[in-house]
Amino acid sequence: MTLTLKAIRSGEVSLADLRIDRPALERQAAIAAAHGNPQLAENLLRAAELVDLPDDEVLAIYEALRPSRMTAAELTALALSLGSRGLPRCAALVAEAAEIYERRGLSAS
Amino acid sequence: MKRYRFMDAQRVNLDGFAKPDPALGLVAFSSPADPAPSLVIRDGVVVAMDGASASSFDSIDTFIAGHGLDLSVAPSVMGLSDTELAQMLVDPAVPRSSIVRLCAGATPAKLARVLALLRPPELVIAMAKMRSRRTPSNQAHVTNRLDDPLLLAADAALAAAFGFREIETTVPVLADAPSNAVACLIGATVGSPGVLIQCSVEEAAELDLGMRGLTSYAETVSLYGTESVFTDGDDTPWSKAFLASAYASRGMKMRVSSGAGAEVLMAGAEGKSMFYLESRCVALARAIGAQGVQNGGIDGASVAASVPGGLRELMAENVMVLMRNLESCSGNDALMSESDMRRTSRTLPILLAGSDFGFSGFGSIQRYDNMFGPSNFNAEDIDDFLAMQRDWGIDGGLSTVPEETAAWLRTEAAQACRAVYAHLGLASFSDEHVALAVDAAGSKDVACVSDTLRTLGAAQAIRKRGLTVIDIIAALDDCGYGHLAERALAFLRARLGGDHLQTAAIFDPDLNVLSLVTDPNDYRGPGTGYEPSVARQAEIDEIRQARGVEDLRAEQARFASVLRVSRAAVVGTDPRDVVIGVSPAVGFDIWRCLSGLTVPEVLSELLDGISSAGCTGRIVRFAGTVDLGKIGLSAARLAGSGIGIGLQGKGTALIHQRDLSPLANLELYSVAPTITAPLYRQLGANAGHYALGATPDPSRNPYSDEAIEARYHTKVIALMELERLRLRPGASPEELMLS
Numbered sequence: 001m002t003l004t005l006k007a008i009r010s011g012e013v014s015l016a017d018l019r020i021d022r023p024a025l026e027r028q029a030a031i032a033a034a035h036g037n038p039q040l041a042e043n044l045l046r047a048a049e050l051v052d053l054p055d056d057e058v059l060a061i062y063e064a065l066r067p068s069r070m071t072a073a074e075l076t077a078l079a080l081s082l083g084s085r086g087l088p089r090c091a092a093l094v095a096e097a098a099e100i101y102e103r104r105g106l107s108a109s
Numbered sequence: 110m111k112r113y114r115f116m117d118a119q120r121v122n123l124d125g126f127a128k129p130d131p132a133l134g135l136v137a138f139s140s141p142a143d144p145a146p147s148l149v150i151r152d153g154v155v156v157a158m159d160g161a162s163a164s165s166f167d168s169i170d171t172f173i174a175g176h177g178l179d180l181s182v183a184p185s186v187m188g189l190s191d192t193e194l195a196q197m198l199v200d201p202a203v204p205r206s207s208i209v210r211l212c213a214g215a216t217p218a219k220l221a222r223v224l225a226l227l228r229p230p231e232l233v234i235a236m237a238k239m240r241s242r243r244t245p246s247n248q249a250h251v252t253n254r255l256d257d258p259l260l261l262a263a264d265a266a267l268a269a270a271f272g273f274r275e276i277e278t279t280v281p282v283l284a285d286a287p288s289n290a291v292a293c294l295i296g297a298t299v300g301s302p303g304v305l306i307q308c309s310v311e312e313a314a315e316l317d318l319g320m321r322g323l324t325s326y327a328e329t330v331s332l333y334g335t336e337s338v339f340t341d342g343d344d345t346p347w348s349k350a351f352l353a354s355a356y357a358s359r360g361m362k363m364r365v366s367s368g369a370g371a372e373v374l375m376a377g378a379e380g381k382s383m384f385y386l387e388s389r390c391v392a393l394a395r396a397i398g399a400q401g402v403q404n405g406g407i408d409g410a411s412v413a414a415s416v417p418g419g420l421r422e423l424m425a426e427n428v429m430v431l432m433r434n435l436e437s438c439s440g441n442d443a444l445m446s447e448s449d450m451r452r453t454s455r456t457l458p459i460l461l462a463g464s465d466f467g468f469s470g471f472g473s474i475q476r477y478d479n480m481f482g483p484s485n486f487n488a489e490d491i492d493d494f495l496a497m498q499r500d501w502g503i504d505g506g507l508s509t510v511p512e513e514t515a516a517w518l519r520t521e522a523a524q525a526c527r528a529v530y531a532h533l534g535l536a537s538f539s540d541e542h543v544a545l546a547v548d549a550a551g552s553k554d555v556a557c558v559s560d561t562l563r564t565l566g567a568a569q570a571i572r573k574r575g576l577t578v579i580d581i582i583a584a585l586d587d588c589g590y591g592h593l594a595e596r597a598l599a600f601l602r603a604r605l606g607g608d609h610l611q612t613a614a615i616f617d618p619d620l621n622v623l624s625l626v627t628d629p630n631d632y633r634g635p636g637t638g639y640e641p642s643v644a645r646q647a648e649i650d651e652i653r654q655a656r657g658v659e660d661l662r663a664e665q666a667r668f669a670s671v672l673r674v675s676r677a678a679v680v681g682t683d684p685r686d687v688v689i690g691v692s693p694a695v696g697f698d699i700w701r702c703l704s705g706l707t708v709p710e711v712l713s714e715l716l717d718g719i720s721s722a723g724c725t726g727r728i729v730r731f732a733g734t735v736d737l738g739k740i741g742l743s744a745a746r747l748a749g750s751g752i753g754i755g756l757q758g759k760g761t762a763l764i765h766q767r768d769l770s771p772l773a774n775l776e777l778y779s780v781a782p783t784i785t786a787p788l789y790r791q792l793g794a795n796a797g798h799y800a801l802g803a804t805p806d807p808s809r810n811p812y813s814d815e816a817i818e819a820r821y822h823t824k825v826i827a828l829m830e831l832e833r834l835r836l837r838p839g840a841s842p843e844e845l846m847l848s
Contacts, residue, residue, distance in 0.1 A: 015579065043398025063313065106168065
C-alpha cells in the first residue's frame with residue numbers, strides 16, 4: 001500500500017501506515033553515532049524497540065517512570081517484562097530507574 | 110529632583126533589578142556553592158564528578174555520569190585550562206568538530222567555567238561557529254485568547270509564509286488543545302509545505318496528540334537543574350529519556366527545554382548559580398539523547414535579566430548547547446523587559462551570530478494574544494525584525510509577505526479550516542466569522558462572533574472520536590482542498606524516513622531536510638560559512654516599505670492635475686508684482702508636498718496670501734536650478750516688487766529679495782512636512798507686506814517634539830532626483846497657470 005490520497009479515499013490507510021519503522025530508526029541511529037552523538041543514537045535505538053508497542057502501552061510506561069508512580073519492585077518487574085518481550089534497551093532504562101529511584105526516594109512506597 | 114523624576118518615568122524603570130543573592134540562586138555565573146570542575150574515573154566508571162562522590166550523586170548526577178560523558182576524551186578536556194578551551198571556541202582555525210568531540214567529555218562545572226570566560230563579542234563568534242545547522246531558522250508562536258480556530262488557521266498560514274519553519278501553539282483552556290493542533294496544521298499547510306507543528310501542553314497529552322499525527326514535534330519536555338525542582342515538575346531523568354524515545358518511535362522530532370531561573374522561581378536553586386544549574390540541564394539533555402535544547406532563560410529570562418551579566422548568561426546557555434553538539438532553539442521567547450531597548454539588546458547578538466532557531470517562539474501574533482505570555486518580539490515587531498535583517502545583512506529566517514499574498518493565504522486557511530470543521534461535524538462558522546478572521550489583527554477583532562464553548566465542543570469531539578491526521582487529510586480532500594491534502598500527505602511521507610530526527614533538522618518548502626547531517630555549519634572565519642543565495646538576499650533586502658524613484662514617481666502621479674505654461678516669463682514692472690518661483694519638476698512630476706498638501710493647493714494659498722496683502726502674484730518655473738535659494742532669488746529679480754517666493758515641489762519655501770545673496774532670505778520654511786495651509790497663506794501675505802515696504806512678523810516653521818527628519822530622508826532623495834531629471838541648465842523661466 002503506497003501512501004497516496006487515493007488510498008486514503010478508499011480507507012486503506014491507518015495510522016500504523018504513517019509510522020516510522022524499525023529499520024528507519026536503526027538507520028538514523030547509525031547516522032547519529034557517525035556524527036558524534038552516541039546518546040542520540042541510543043535514544044533512537046530505544047525508539048526502534050518501541051515502534052510496535054501500542055500507544056497506550058507506551059504512555060503507560062512513561063507514566064510508570066514518573067516520580068512516586070510505581071514501587072521499585074513494580075519497576076523491576078516492568079523491566080523484566082520489557083526485556084523478555086525483546087525491548088532490551090528500554091528494559092535497561094527501566095531497571096536502572098528502579099535502582100536509582102529506590103536510592104533517591106523517587107519510587108512509590 | 111525633576112531631572113530624576115523624568116528619568117524615573119522612562120519604561121526601563123518598570124523592570125525589576127535584583128541585587129545578586131547567591132543563597133537564593135539569584136546570581137548569573139558564579140556562586141560560592143558552585144562546585145569546581147572535577148572528574149575521577151576508575152575502571153571505566155565515574156566515581157566522582159564536580160566535587161561529588163558517586164555515593165552522594167543525586168538522580169541528575171547519576172544520569173549524567175552514567176550516560177552523558179565520553180570517558181575516552183574526558184581526561185583530555187578536563188586537563189585543558191578553561192582559557193585554552195574558551196580560546197578554541199573563538200579561534201576560526203579550530204573546527205567545530207574538534208570542539209564538540211572534546212566537550213563530550215566535559216562535566217557541567219567545566220563547561221560552566223569555560224563559557225563564563227567569553228565576553229559578548231566572543232559569544233557571538235562562538236555561536237556563529239558552533240551552531241549545528243549552517244542555515245539559520247526561526248520558530249513562531251501562533252495562539253490567541255479565544256483559541257479561535259479560524260484565526261489560528263489564518264495566523265498559522267501567515268507565520269508559515271513569513272518563513273517560520275516551526276510553529277508552536279498552546280491553549281488558555283487545556284481541553285481546546287486538539288482543536289488548536291488541527292487549526293494550526295491546516296493553516297500551516299496553506300502557508301508553506303514542511304512546517305513542523307507543536308502543541309505545548311502537559312507531557313502525556315502532548316504525546317497523545319503527536320501519536321495521532323496532529324502535531325509533528327515536541328519541545329516543552331522540561332529538564333531542571335536540581336532534583337527537588339525536577340521532582341516537583343513530576344518527572345525524572347529516566348521518564349524524560351523514555352519520553353524522548355517515545356516521540357522518536359512515532360517519528361516525531363523533539364527537543365528538551367531548560368533555562369536559567371526556573372529553579373530560582375521554584376525556590377529550589379540550592380544556592381547554585383543559574384548558569385551552573387543550566388549546565389547540569391544541558392549535560393542531562395545530551396545524556397538522555399535529545400537532539401536539541403530550547404534554552405536561554407525561557408520563562409525565567411527576566412529572572413536572569415534582573416541580575417548583573419544576566420543577558421550574557423542567557424546567550425552563553427545557547428552556546429553551551431551547541432558545544433555539546435546539540436540543536437539550539439535560542440530563547441528570545443519571553444518578554445524580559447518593558448523597555449524596547451533592553452529587549453532588543455537581549456536578542457540582537459543572537460540574530461547577528463545566527464542560530465539554529467533565533468527564537469524559540471517569536472510571537473507571530475500580538476502581545477495580548479500570546480498565550481505563552483508575550484514573547485520578546487511579537488507581531489508588533491515583525492517589520493522591525495525584517496528591517497533589522499536588512500540593516501545588518503543577516504538571515505533571521507524571515508521574508509516580507511506582501512499584503513495581497515497575506516490576504517489570499519489567510520482567506521484560504523480560514524475557509525479550509527471552516528470547511529473541515531463543518532465536514533467533520535465539529536463546529537460551524539459563519540461567512541462573517543471567516544471574513545473577520547482573515548482581516549483580524551488579533552482576537553479582539555473576532556470576539557463578537559467567537560464562541561468558546563463551540564471550540565471546546567470541537568476539541569472534545571476530536572479527542573473522543575479519536576480523529577487523526579488521516580481524517581483531516583481526507584476531510585480536506587472531500588471539501589475540495591485536494592492540493593492541501595496532497596501537501597499534508599507529502600509531508601507525512603517525508604517524515605517516514607526519519608531524516609528529520611537528526612540534530613537541528615528542519616524541512617525546507619521543497620521538503621528537503623536541512624540538519625547537522627545534511628547542512629552542517631562549516632564556519633571557519635571571514636569568507637566561509639553560511640551566505641544567503643542571491644535570491645535569498647533579495648528577499649531579505651526587499652522589504653515592503655522600500656521605495657525607489659519610480660515608486661515615488663508613480664505615487665506622485667496619482668495626485669497629478671494641470672499646471673499649464675502660459676508664456677515665457679518676463680520681468681515685472683508693477684511694484685506690487687510678487688513672483689512665486691517653483692522648482693523644475695513642478696507641473697511635471699511632483700504634485701504633492703511632504704506635508705500632504707498638493708502643490709496646486711500650496712500655490713493657491715500663497716497666491717491668496719499675496720493678494721490679501723494687496724499685491725498680485727504669479728507663478729514662474731525655473732528649470733535651470735534645483736536650489737531653493739537660487740529659485741527664490743531668481744523669482745525676486747523677475748518681480749516688479751523685487752520680492753520673490755521660492756518653492757520646491759517637496760514644499761520647502763522661502764521669501765527672497767533681489768539684492769540679497771543667494772543663500773540668504775527674508776523668511777524660511779525649512780521643515781516641509783509640518784507646514785500647513787494657513788502657514789503658506791501667511792508666507793504669501795508676508796511677501797506682499799515686504800513688497801509694500803512693511804516689516805511683517807516673520808512666519809515660523811513649526812517644530813515637532815519628535816525627531817521626524819529620518820522619516821523623510823528617502824522620500825527627499827527620490828523627490829530631489831525627480832527634480833534633477835527635469836533640470837535644463839540655461840533654460841528660460843516659464844510662467845505657469847493654475848487651472
